[in-house]
Amino acid sequence: MPISYSDFEKVDIRVGRIVAVDDFPAARKPAYKLTIDFGPDIGLKRSSAQLTTLYSKDALIDRQVIAVVTFAPKQIGPFLSEVLTLGVPDGTGEVVLLVPERPVPIGGRIF
Numbered sequence: 001m002p003i004s005y006s007d008f009e010k011v012d013i014r015v016g017r018i019v020a021v022d023d024f025p026a027a028r029k030p031a032y033k034l035t036i037d038f039g040p041d042i043g044l045k046r047s048s049a050q051l052t053t054l055y056s057k058d059a060l061i062d063r064q065v066i067a068v069v070t071f072a073p074k075q076i077g078p079f080l081s082e083v084l085t086l087g088v089p090d091g092t093g094e095v096v097l098l099v100p101e102r103p104v105p106i107g108g109r110i111f
Contacts, residue, residue: 012070013086013110014038015100016045021057024048026077032057033079034065039107042069045082053094066098066110 020035030052036045047067051060068084075081087095 010070011068013066014042014069015064015104015106015108015110016042016067016083017106018060018063018065019044021060023057024079026079028077031076032060034060034085036065036067036083036085037106038067038069038083039105041107045069046080047083047085048076048079048081049085049087050095051087051097054090054096063097064100064103064106066100 016036016038018034019037022033022035024031024033027048027050029050031048031050032052032055034047034049036047037043038045045067066086068086071084073080073082086098088098090096
């Protein structure tokens with residue numbers, strides 16, 4: 001079903017930089033707890049992401065990612081996920097991050 005451009009504008013999608021990655025052993029499916037910097041206007045936000053198969057913790061540090069920053073926080077077990085880090089499944093169903101094709105300023109809004 002098509003949506004209007006004004007509907008799309010209600011979803012705030014931003015570029016952030018991962019500054020910390022922690023194991024999330026309490027998750028039902030293997031996941032990391034990410035801390036993402038979205039710049040001075042939004043600041044640091046946390047996200048749970050099922051990235052453990054394709055990404056090591058070291059490979060995620062300083063990586064730019066794209067995330068929805070306007071969803072209500074979601075409780076995932078003992079962890080409160082504040083943003084939705086975006087990805088798509090590969091051929092085997094593992095999550096591949098959506099990322100800018102080149103470095104851009106953090107906090108930039110997708111349009």
